[in-house]
Amino acid sequence: MGRKLLLDKAHIENIRLYDVYRREGGYRSVEKALKSMSPDGVTDEVKKSGLRGRGGAGFPTGMKWSFLAKPEGVPRYLVVNADESEPGTFKDRYLMEFIPHLLIEGMIVSSYALGSNRSYIYIRGEYAWIVNILEQAIAEAKNNGWLGKNILGSGFDCEIYVQRGAGAYICGEETALLESLEGKRGNPRIKPPFPAVKGLWGCPTVVNNVESIAAVVPIINEGGEEYAKIGIGKSTGTKLISACGNINKPGVYEIDMTISVEEFLYSDEYCGGIANGKKLKACIPGGSSVPILPANLLLKTAKGETRMMTYESLADGGFATGSMMGSGGFIVLDETQCVVRHTYTLARFYRHESCGQCTPCREGTPWLENLLYKLEYGKGKMSDIDLLWNVQKNIEGNTICPLGDAAAWPVAAAIRHFRDEFEWHVNNPEECLKKNYGLAGYADPINVPV
Amino acid sequence: MAEEIKKEAPKLFKVTIDNKTIEVPPGTTILNAARMIGVEVAPPAMCYYSKLEESGGRCRSCLVEVAAGSTADPRPMPKLVASCRTTVMDGMVVNNYSSERVLDARKGVVEFLLVNHPLDCPICDQAGECYLQDFSYEHGKTAASRYEFKKRIFELEDIGPYIKLHMTRCILCYRCVLVADQLTEKRVHGVLKRGDHAEISTYISKAIDNDFSGNMIDVCPVGALTDRTFRFKNRVWFTKPVDAHRDCDKCCGKVTLWQRGEEVMRVTSRKDPWAEVQTIDGKPAWICNDCRFHKKKINDWVIEGPTVISRHSVIAQGHYEGMIKPKETLPEVMGGRDPKLLMDIRKVSGVNSVDISQLPGPATSETFKKKEQ
Ligand SMILES: Cc1cc2nc3c(=O)[nH]c(=O)nc-3n(C[C@H](O)[C@H](O)[C@H](O)COP(=O)(O)O)c2cc1C
Ligand code: SF4
Numbered sequence A: 001m002g003r004k005l006l007l008d009k010a011h012i013e014n015i016r017l018y019d020v021y022r023r024e025g026g027y028r029s030v031e032k033a034l035k036s037m038s039p040d041g042v043t044d045e046v047k048k049s050g051l052r053g054r055g056g057a058g059f060p061t062g063m064k065w066s067f068l069a070k071p072e073g074v075p076r077y078l079v080v081n082a083d084e085s086e087p088g089t090f091k092d093r094y095l096m097e098f099i100p101h102l103l104i105e106g107m108i109v110s111s112y113a114l115g116s117n118r119s120y121i122y123i124r125g126e127y128a129w130i131v132n133i134l135e136q137a138i139a140e141a142k143n144n145g146w147l148g149k150n151i152l153g154s155g156f157d158c159e160i161y162v163q164r165g166a167g168a169y170i171c172g173e174e175t176a177l178l179e180s181l182e183g184k185r186g187n188p189r190i191k192p193p194f195p196a197v198k199g200l201w202g203c204p205t206v207v208n209n210v211e212s213i214a215a216v217v218p219i220i221n222e223g224g225e226e227y228a229k230i231g232i233g234k235s236t237g238t239k240l241i242s243a244c245g246n247i248n249k250p251g252v253y254e255i256d257m258t259i260s261v262e263e264f265l266y267s268d269e270y271c272g273g274i275a276n277g278k279k280l281k282a283c284i285p286g287g288s289s290v291p292i293l294p295a296n297l298l299l300k301t302a303k304g305e306t307r308m309m310t311y312e313s314l315a316d317g318g319f320a321t322g323s324m325m326g327s328g329g330f331i332v333l334d335e336t337q338c339v340v341r342h343t344y345t346l347a348r349f350y351r352h353e354s355c356g357q358c359t360p361c362r363e364g365t366p367w368l369e370n371l372l373y374k375l376e377y378g379k380g381k382m383s384d385i386d387l388l389w390n391v392q393k394n395i396e397g398n399t400i401c402p403l404g405d406a407a408a409w410p411v412a413a414a415i416r417h418f419r420d421e422f423e424w425h426v427n428n429p430e431e432c433l434k435k436n437y438g439l440a441g442y443a444d445p446i447n448v449p450v
Numbered sequence B: 001m002a003e004e005i006k007k008e009a010p011k012l013f014k015v016t017i018d019n020k021t022i023e024v025p026p027g028t029t030i031l032n033a034a035r036m037i038g039v040e041v042a043p044p045a046m047c048y049y050s051k052l053e054e055s056g057g058r059c060r061s062c063l064v065e066v067a068a069g070s071t072a073d074p075r076p077m078p079k080l081v082a083s084c085r086t087t088v089m090d091g092m093v094v095n096n097y098s099s100e101r102v103l104d105a106r107k108g109v110v111e112f113l114l115v116n117h118p119l120d121c122p123i124c125d126q127a128g129e130c131y132l133q134d135f136s137y138e139h140g141k142t143a144a145s146r147y148e149f150k151k152r153i154f155e156l157e158d159i160g161p162y163i164k165l166h167m168t169r170c171i172l173c174y175r176c177v178l179v180a181d182q183l184t185e186k187r188v189h190g191v192l193k194r195g196d197h198a199e200i201s202t203y204i205s206k207a208i209d210n211d212f213s214g215n216m217i218d219v220c221p222v223g224a225l226t227d228r229t230f231r232f233k234n235r236v237w238f239t240k241p242v243d244a245h246r247d248c249d250k251c252c253g254k255v256t257l258w259q260r261g262e263e264v265m266r267v268t269s270r271k272d273p274w275a276e277v278q279t280i281d282g283k284p285a286w287i288c289n290d291c292r293f294h295k296k297k298i299n300d301w302v303i304e305g306p307t308v309i310s311r312h313s314v315i316a317q318g319h320y321e322g323m324i325k326p327k328e329t330l331p332e333v334m335g336g337r338d339p340k341l342l343m344d345i346r347k348v349s350g351v352n353s354v355d356i357s358q359l360p361g362p363a364t365s366e367t368f369k370k371k372e373q
């Protein structure tokens, strides 16, 4: 059994209520931080823990905090990113729904470290019922003196507000989120300046994922060094993985980052293997934006080493033979799934969610979708596959925000590893209309010039 | 301004763009540094507009490669950067026209900009002074379009009494939105929807009616916003631009008149070499709707002289700078004689000697060869 730091208490009856949460040791980290630590001391602990942002990019959280500009007389803000709209990712929802006080507790400690007297939770609009859960937790925390003025007599004031989004994936991008929070159209800002210098209402701001902030609680309780002992290399601590697709036990799992992908996929403690006795074909290990991997490259790296559920190991081999940890959305495809159809579905999503600000993403994502539709429905030509490659390449790296990359990468990876399946669609136009899946069995990686 | 009075002279940053070096004040963007060097190295800019805050960064046509970040940290930047929004560092080395990667990326941007563009230049008022025309001519691919799907189409819309919105042509540069935000007191115009459905619109079809709204027409790089008082009246290259002014209590009153004969076809603000409104007396010379739409008689204006057109070549026909006209007129040169036909091309080619209607089949080169023998 791996260690659980975030969800170990999530299933205690009524843990959503303050009294139960407190009885189980809740809010200890606030006491510890506000009574015995300086704000910089908290930041140092987070630095020592090696915690990396759980929102997708994996940027070290402690380092992000230390970049926060601190000019005199200007407020600073902590904004928690609960927009969670990446297809395949539903871990923050679980955490907020079952153990909301953990997020509130983490936010108080983090706000103390950053000097934020008003902190915000920007939550995905569709999570309407969770808003109520969070509001209740905030009210309870406030009634018990954990929020408000002069918390625990430390002189530190803090309020937490919840703001609902209106259903746009792009508002999960941190600068689009800030625009939306300010009441504007959710367009990503052009960086620099970065939020650490000019964020919410032009003030220095830290944007962190729900899970990153919740992880601050065990880090303060146990100490950064203790936390850093869990995991391998630069992947410290535990990570929530939301597993879905053709597996026996879809759900949210907390892993300590020491297990292999194979163990995660096949052991009964986690995914419980591929459903219906089918074979594994492919997997997207980190949410829809990261490259898809064929079965052989998922379980072993190109060097033949066992692939582990860590930031480094999942990225081993770069985009040629690796993928990314991303936001931890683990999407599994069995042998009956069609990669072309799957890629088409993703392209549709990104086309729909592009904010339309910059040219390559606005015009390129519909093009990707159209080409994939054509291929999937048996009207494609061989040259369309190369065109698809070329269009995604023209988008990647040339946009304002990473949504452009996120739209391009899945297409690139699908062609890189499953080109034969695309070609099969071109060569068998009638058959691919009759059945909705592509080639059975494993697809061998094919070398495509990068 | 207080900030500008500093005790020490500010240190200048040295930046090299396409092997040309210049020293610029800190805070200058790569694009502006390149403009200071000259037209040869200035990246194209479809959305940046130096007189509008927050402009730029969106169209991606000005992407450049930073080969060395600075003297202190000479690592190259991994991605191409938008030169209009990236400030220079001391010792920065930038590749623009000298980089294949940049030219390739721009080809991609041109292609993307054109996939949904109607390409209706023959009936577009902007033709001849359109940035998209220039940009695709200079940076586009030569091959035919690879896009074979339906283009998105929007209905034409009147936004206010003076402006026509032709959304199908819009490249979403956001310049007009910034004008609405920054020049007019009450914004009633912005972007609705997202992705390729995004559109410029007045909120719930509210008309734009305010003194400076006409400047949106001038900042629009394409023919998406056009002057309803000029629509379809003339091709810009047939009109003659002259600088003129009048006393106006709303704006600077300094404009360009576009004349056909004695008639004033349209009035615009004066443009600088980057097709932006000129800075006159330290301020952008935006003009008011009164000057633009209601002063169309030549005696409303004091004419200053011909406008210098340096960049947009089509309009510059007949307005070349430094052009020397011959003193004599053609009849003088001919000395009263009629011009003489030097060669009758039909006779020389012998084409007319074959009666094509008498041939049993279609005419081929063989038909004419026989004749020659
Ligand atoms: C298109 C897009 C969508 C994103 N959506 C989310 C999201 O839903 N939740 C999230 O935490 N981060 C999201 N991110 C990442 C954020 O921009 C940001 O990196 C993150 O909130 C930082 O938090 P962390 O350092 O704790 O990971 C998204 C990024 C992009 C480009
Ligand atoms: S990459 Fe896409 S989503 Fe991001 S700013 Fe550009 S158009 Fe908007």
Ligand code: SF4
Binding pocket: B169, B170, B171, B172, B173, B174, B175, B176, B177, B200, B216, B219, B220, B221, B222, B224, B225
């Ligand atoms: S209408 Fe013109 S100025 Fe406005 S966004 Fe479109 S192209 Fe730009």
Ligand code: FES
Binding pocket: B044, B045, B046, B047, B048, B056, B057, B058, B059, B060, B061, B062, B063, B082, B083, B084, B085
């Ligand atoms: S001019 Fe720089 S991105 Fe448009």
